[in-house]
Amino acid sequence: xxxxxxxxxxxxxxxxxxxxxxxxxxxxxxxxxxxxxxxxxxxxxxxxxxxxxxxxxxxxxxxxxxxxxxxxxxxxxxxxxxxxxxxxxxxxxxxxxxxxxxxxxxxxxxxxxxxxxxxxxxxxxxxxxxxxxxxxxxxxx
Numbered sequence: 474x475x476x477x478x479x480x481x482x483x484x485x486x487x488x489x490x491x492x493x494x495x496x497x498x499x500x501x502x503x504x505x506x507x508x509x510x511x512x513x514x515x516x517x518x519x520x521x522x523x524x525x526x527x528x529x530x531x532x533x534x535x536x537x538x539x540x541x542x543x544x545x546x547x548x549x550x551x552x553x554x555x556x557x558x559x560x561x562x563x564x565x566x567x568x569x570x571x572x573x574x575x576x577x578x579x580x581x582x583x584x585x586x587x588x589x590x591x592x593x594x595x596x597x598x599x600x601x602x603x604x605x606x607x608x609x610x611x612x613x614x
Contacts, residue, residue: 491531499530499539502546509543509550510557517554521547 498504509517516527525540 488531492535495530495532495535496538499535500542502542505539505542505546506550506553509546510553517550521551 509520512520519525519527520543525543528536528539528543530536530539
């Protein structure tokens with residue numbers, strides 16, 4: 474096949490070269506796993522249910538090889554996708570908790586600031602009352 478694909482006089486040289494290029498892809502566990510990890514959930518679910526109708530190669534034998542390789546890697550891909558989902562969910566929960574904690578801290582700071590302003594106002598009013606009383610006492614004398 475390699476000789477034929479390299480022969481410039483071969484009638485189906487392009488077809489042979491395509492087949493030669495597709496063989497390692499069809500057999501590659503790493504490529505199959507990578508594919509199973511990046512496809513969307515509906516496509517993964519279809520593969521998990523045995524629907525490999527979207528697998529396309531130039532020769533039926535390569536389609537069958539690729540399907541076998543995908544099937545062989547489904548369990549590992551499923552495990553990794555679930556780990557990823559759990560990790561994403563844990564990150565989401567942690568982010569929600571962080572935001573809630575920030576909101577709570579902001580409310581506490583605002584309440585503390587408001588209480589401080591009220592205290593300062595009360596002290597100022599008390600000073601004014603004290604000054605009025607002192608002025609009144611001076612006038613009484």
